[in-house]
Amino acid sequence: MNDSVLKFYEELAEDYHLIFVDWNQAISRQGEVLDKLIRSKFTTSSAHNISVLDCSCGIGTQAIGLAKYGYNVSATDISPASVKRAEKEAVSHGVHINFGVADFRTLDQDVSGVFDIVLSADNAIPHLMIDEDLNKAFQNIHTKLNHNGLLIVTIRDYDAMVKEKPTITQPNVLDEGKRIVFQVYDWAEDGKTYTVHQFIMHEINGEWKTKHNRTEYRAWLREEINNMLNVIGFTDVEWRFPEDTGYYQPIMTARKI
Numbered sequence: 001m002n003d004s005v006l007k008f009y010e011e012l013a014e015d016y017h018l019i020f021v022d023w024n025q026a027i028s029r030q031g032e033v034l035d036k037l038i039r040s041k042f043t044t045s046s047a048h049n050i051s052v053l054d055c056s057c058g059i060g061t062q063a064i065g066l067a068k069y070g071y072n073v074s075a076t077d078i079s080p081a082s083v084k085r086a087e088k089e090a091v092s093h094g095v096h097i098n099f100g101v102a103d104f105r106t107l108d109q110d111v112s113g114v115f116d117i118v119l120s121a122d123n124a125i126p127h128l129m130i131d132e133d134l135n136k137a138f139q140n141i142h143t144k145l146n147h148n149g150l151l152i153v154t155i156r157d158y159d160a161m162v163k164e165k166p167t168i169t170q171p172n173v174l175d176e177g178k179r180i181v182f183q184v185y186d187w188a189e190d191g192k193t194y195t196v197h198q199f200i201m202h203e204i205n206g207e208w209k210t211k212h213n214r215t216e217y218r219a220w221l222r223e224e225i226n227n228m229l230n231v232i233g234f235t236d237v238e239w240r241f242p243e244d245t246g247y248y249q250p251i252m253t254a255r256k257i
């Protein structure tokens with residue numbers, strides 16, 4: 001991971017909701033899909049009995065969504081500004097979440113207790129650029145799970161993306177044409193990593209302002225992730241795809257044995 005990641009999320013924390021068509025709707029929709037998935041994996045009927053650590057919570061999209069379903073949620077992120085905003089958003093959504101600042105490569109020392117579920121959603125894990133870092137993150141997550149606990153990770157479909165190497169996303173034209181959001185991707189020559197340029201264009205009082213932030217990702221293939229998880233001691237690694245889940249990107253689950 002390089003310094004651009006922290007800078008990217010620190011600078012975006014106040015505007016992060018603007019990337020979504022409707023952030024509140026995303027909270028509800030993602031909460032609904034994740035709740036359905038979790039119910040299919042646990043026998044207890046009460047969400048209150050299930051503890052969740054969202055270890056890359058950002059401004060709280062999934063943590064708030066799951067807390068609304070009654071899960072016992074703790075949430076951490078490497079970006080203090082994102083965690084601060086998530087705390088505020090949790091209050092305004094009327095949910096209780098235990099927040100903290102933590103790097104998912106050092107959860108073992110930064111977060112106390114163990115959880116039934118550790119979640120990392122929306123392509124956070126691929127900010128780790130080298131095998132050593134991803135391995136460290138999965139090992140730390142492993143230590144934070146109860147026996148039989150469940151890891152849930154959602155990331156972009158890199159197996160598909162590395163074939164196409166898209167260079168730009170479809171612009172999202174929002175707020176009756178007053179907000180345009182899109183990303184430009186610069187791929188490295190080896191096709192394994194890429195720089196994301198996030199653009200948020202906004203018309204305010206007749207003037208257009210452009211906010212541009214950049215960060216780096218590694219396009220982790222499913223086989224690379226599966227192999228690493230198996231070596232660390234996870235089992236039942238499964239991938240679910242948008243056509244089956246209704247989620248906007250692939251969801252990976254794995255059990256701690």
Ligand SMILES: C[S@@+](CC[C@H](N)C(=O)[O-])C[C@H]1O[C@@H](n2cnc3c(N)ncnc32)[C@H](O)[C@@H]1O
Nearest residue numbers: 009056057058061077078079103104121122124
């Ligand atoms: C794309 S955002 C997703 C945030 C949130 N899950 C959501 O969907 O709104 C990725 C998040 O991962 C966090 N992140 C990146 N590297 C991290 C690390 N090493 N440890 C913990 N969080 C990290 C970022 O700060 C950012 O909030």
